[in-house]
Amino acid sequence: MTLDGKAPTGRIQDSWDTHRFESLKLVNPANKRKYKILVVGTGLAGASAAASFGEMGYNVEAFCYQDSPRRAHSIAAQGGINAAKNYPNDGDSIYRLFYDTIKGGDFRAREADVWRLAQVSNDIIDQCVAQGVPFARDYAGYLDNRSFGGAQVSRTFYARGQTGQQLLLGAYSALSRQIKAGTVKMFPRTEMLDLVVVDGEAKGITVRDLVTGEIRCHVGDAVVLATGGYVNVFYLSTNAMGCSVTAIWKAHKRGAFLANPCYTQIHPTCIPQAGDYQSKLTLMSESLRNDGRIWVPKKKEDCKKPPNEIPEEDRDYYLERKYPSFGNLAPRDIASRAAKEQCDEGRGVGPGGRGVYLDFGAAIKRLGENVIRERYGNLFEMYERITAENAYQRPMRMYPAPHYSMGGLWVDYDLMSNLPGLFVIGEANFSVHGANRLGASALMQGLADGYFVIPYTIAGYLAQTKPGKVKADAAECARSIADVKANAEQLLSVNGKKTVTEFIRELGTLMWNNVGMARSEQSLGETLRKIPAIREDFWKNVKVTGKGAELNQQLENAGRTADFIEFAELLARDALHRNESCGGHFRVEHQYPDGEAKRDDANFTYSAAWEFKGVGKEPELHKEPLEFENVHLAVRSYK
């Protein structure tokens, strides 16, 4: 089946305004309160959407697994948020942000969606300022900007090294205001474990109360998933421990198509792994690459030496050498692969030779330690707490780590999945980043979707549906509750010998080694042979202690791990089918002589949306062709 993304036609500059007027119906203010919208996840996308719906007069129920909506993992984004304000007068424009995002994504995103993102980016900054987000300012009181990878303009707004935190607290405060007003009912410590589909439309969710263990169904007129990304499938990642594929995977199993799961982002600057016991990897903001220079020793025998004993002429600043016009600010996929390449050649530093230096020596000499401390002090502190090394005196050690998923549930231009009534926003959908996301664009997308896109597009659906069509006593709800209960009971009854952590580690290691930064037909084939064995072993051998009707963190982890195991197979299958390299998806068979990713536009200029056909069964592929009318398909060069 060929999928239609329903992108507006005509001049792209007018597409969003025209679409809003001509295609999207409105819901009369007095009728809004008759509709109930369920929002799952309260990060930037979910909190901003729930708050906006509440303000508009809809009846909202919002859910998060954390103890407070303020803790969603958007909070960990450090560096900043992009917008096309052109405040620095350095040549930025909506067109340029659009162009950079399409090119950064290696020409694998829908043009109209990306245009809209660039267009509303400016409104986001205004909105956040009005909420009291303390963005960095210059001495005259104007907003300050810095640079991020993949762009030659300074368009990134920031709040020290905690931009995600400040934007999330802004959205959380707007959400809190609506909770107080009674338009939003908040359910913290509540995890979505199933989607309820009635007559082909999404009308509810089944959740587990993580404190009491109660499993119950919530019905509504539309469901909005804002449940983030899935890179914890690699076990060690920069994501929070609770980030999982569960919500979107359950929706996928009920019929929602999952698109481009093989597009995963490996962030180039993370603190290298120190040992087996490790539970997560910590990212160091891309903003560090504004002033830090990345290098490895030219000679292998220098790798064990203290870095300050290696003279300048024996250092290889490989990003500056290979990509002179972007230098240390090359996009993430390129910088990550380059780091891996250096380490694979035996020139990596630190434990196991899996590390490259990020050196502030030159910047400290040029600007003074105080300026560097002012810009990145909190990051240097964090680095020292984890590694016990002082980065003012010796370069940081960095290695790439799984960070973000560009793939996600397939959505059309209105952010609605193929299941009517199911909307997907933020990292959980597949829409705007193509095969690689540029730095400081995740925050932009989350808030664009939540504040300025879905409040309009959801009305287009609701206006055509009768409110309260499905009641809580529907047979589909009872069936869904029974399925979720049976799943939990099964997990608790296996009583095997291996812990949940052992399984997710085993899966993650396999995925990182075979489906990580470099993939091949051989590594993917091997992965697809091994995953079913892990799945079988899991259901025979997993050990989950305790009961279902209590706070049981092992049971939560077991459910998420079971979903990751099923999902991993789809990710590997998508990577095998995409017989080209693009963005974060690097197939070793497809590269230029200098090691750059080689796309195959003739055969793969489409989004791959997969339809679930059963656990362990081959899913069905649906293609959405991508058309480029405003940006010419070209080899992506940052040289």
Add this chain to the structure above:
Amino acid sequence: MSAHASEHKTMNLTLIVWRQAGPNDPGRFETYQARNITEHHSFLEMLDVVNEDLIREGKDPIAFDHDCREGICGMCSAVVNGVPHGGQKRTTLCQLHMRTFKDGDAIYLEPWRARAFPILRDLVVDRGALDKLIQAAGYVSCHTGGVPDGNAILVGKREADYAMDAAECIGCGACVAACPNGAAMLFAGAKVSQLAALPQGQVEAPDRVAAMVAAMAENGFGNCSNHYECEAACPKGISVKFIARMNREFMKALFLDKIGALPKPSASAG
């Protein structure tokens, strides 16, 4: 990578941990051993090791809150040897590393203890009362859309930096757990100060401080008697100067006649 763990010297520790099955169950201390811990383990990774052993023995693992494990989400929360987050300056429990302990140490682990934070299980408490404070008025009442350009209202760098100092609060509740009165003055003061310092938040400043002070009493928090334990325990180093600012904002609101009769702390909260 397993070779690297063995490069480090390892330590064995004794943990004395508060175990409590549910909000209405009696709690007790239980003793466990943490074995082969390296200096590079974070505190929570050390707990992971203990929990893996407990699960293999068929026992319930220790429930504890955690999520981002990089010191920003504010979810992790436990009192280590009497000090919230373990006492390393400006460090959350998830960022505390075992190099600050030595072989043979005994470590006491307890949940946040405060009237406003009921224990749910083991080290997990309900901090919903902090959300209630923000819901009371911890926001600027602007709608989505229809706001001026970000540069239309200038904000001095000094004010922006001051607001950011206050806004760094991660809402973990260590200040409440550290306070002998179980007060949330540092948490509330930080939000009141952040928004009062910015032109965008000044219009509602008197009403905001009045509502947040009232909400503190309603939700079972105590008052400030200047112990400054909150600042010492705060993993983000939020200064008690923000409590002073809140008191000044409260006085201003009093003169503007914004303060009604404050509710008395509810009997049930006591």
